[in-house]
Amino acid sequence: MNPEDNISADLPEPSKQRRRYLAWLGLAPSILATKLSFAQGEPVKKSSSNSFIEGREYWVNRKVDAQNIRLFLWRKRIVGNTAKGVILFIHGSSMAGTPTFDLQIPGKPEYSAMDTFARLGYDTWSLDHEGYGRSDKGRQINFNIANGIEDLEAVIPEILKLTGQSSIMLYGISSGSLRAAGYAQLYPRHVSRIALDAFVWTGEGSPTLADRRKRIAQWESNNRRPVDKAMISSVFTRDHPGTADPAVVDAFANAILALDSSMPTGTYYDMSVNLPVIDPEKMVMPTLIMRGQYDGIAGFQDLLNFFAKIPSPDKQFSVMPGIAHASFQERNVAIAYHVLDGFFSQPKPVYRG
Numbered sequence: 001m002n003p004e005d006n007i008s009a010d011l012p013e014p015s016k017q018r019r020r021y022l023a024w025l026g027l028a029p030s031i032l033a034t035k036l037s038f039a040q041g042e043p044v045k046k047s048s049s050n051s052f053i054e055g056r057e058y059w060v061n062r063k064v065d066a067q068n069i070r071l072f073l074w075r076k077r078i079v080g081n082t083a084k085g086v087i088l089f090i091h092g093s094s095m096a097g098t099p100t101f102d103l104q105i106p107g108k109p110e111y112s113a114m115d116t117f118a119r120l121g122y123d124t125w126s127l128d129h130e131g132y133g134r135s136d137k138g139r140q141i142n143f144n145i146a147n148g149i150e151d152l153e154a155v156i157p158e159i160l161k162l163t164g165q166s167s168i169m170l171y172g173i174s175s176g177s178l179r180a181a182g183y184a185q186l187y188p189r190h191v192s193r194i195a196l197d198a199f200v201w202t203g204e205g206s207p208t209l210a211d212r213r214k215r216i217a218q219w220e221s222n223n224r225r226p227v228d229k230a231m232i233s234s235v236f237t238r239d240h241p242g243t244a245d246p247a248v249v250d251a252f253a254n255a256i257l258a259l260d261s262s263m264p265t266g267t268y269y270d271m272s273v274n275l276p277v278i279d280p281e282k283m284v285m286p287t288l289i290m291r292g293q294y295d296g297i298a299g300f301q302d303l304l305n306f307f308a309k310i311p312s313p314d315k316q317f318s319v320m321p322g323i324a325h326a327s328f329q330e331r332n333v334a335i336a337y338h339v340l341d342g343f344f345s346q347p348k349p350v351y352r353g
Contacts, residue, residue, distance in 0.1 A: 051081065052079070054076065071154060077124060085123065085192070086160075087168070088171070090148075090176035090177070091127070091129065091132070093174060095132075095263075096133025096260060099259065100173070103255055110333055111333065114126060129179070130148075133260060134259065140223060144270050146182070149183050152180070156168060173327070174200075178199070182277065185278065193286045198292065199290075200302065203271065205299025208296040213273075219272060223264065225265050243322060245331055271297075280306045280309035287316075289306070289316070289317045290318050294325075296324070298325075
């Protein structure tokens, strides 16, 4: 199937720039040559069930023209206890995969989503997109949403081959939800269920994006932007102060800054200029929309409008109380996990009508 066939003809009339962008999202991944190489470590910790949670590194080599791009993958599971299936967690604009999904804080094990879901019986994976974390950062580009979708085109088929699955569950947060949805609308057969957290469709009703649009020239003229503790802390104070424990925010910032001192501008630019980039009518797989009560990016009515257009009858919309934008680092993280596990482990319908 040609991915170009999945580009909607019914999207609102875009600008020439956005039309080119949407067409580019539909490029067939024939330029990609991928190879999975293994660098396997020892089990990293013991779970409460007296079974080892095994953590291992993997690398995907994605070839773009004559250049080889190395993408970092991190996997955690309890070997023999992965009956609930395979999850790939997809990070947002300002942090790599492991700080977001495998945050290790002494005395606070709940802030590792990968450990939590491994104990629940999932085979969990996270990715550092190109330009982030341990993945290559050398290309002089801004690593936008479309480039992130190409990363997923490279790694997901390899995860499926390694695990022996025909499809995968995706969780994306913020711009990661746009990458996840972009991949899912191009390759619906590879995605069994998808959860979109802190998602944005058109950007209508988003005070955070309205503020970012004032700095479009900055995002357009620079491929990267500096990050520090103050910037990371602002993620937890700009919408509704108090939703996150300051000690957790500090640990989160330290984990981010141990890998990166700057972040790509591409997703900021896309979310300021190029929305919408996702067609809800292409979301034919079971889909969950997760929105924190205080999220300043995910406009409530914007999400409801998107949700109404999703054709899948297996869809859910969940508002998470007391949560702002970064649900997995907040005080009410258990609510986010409960919502996500309930959706990912939902039984298949025995009657469809």
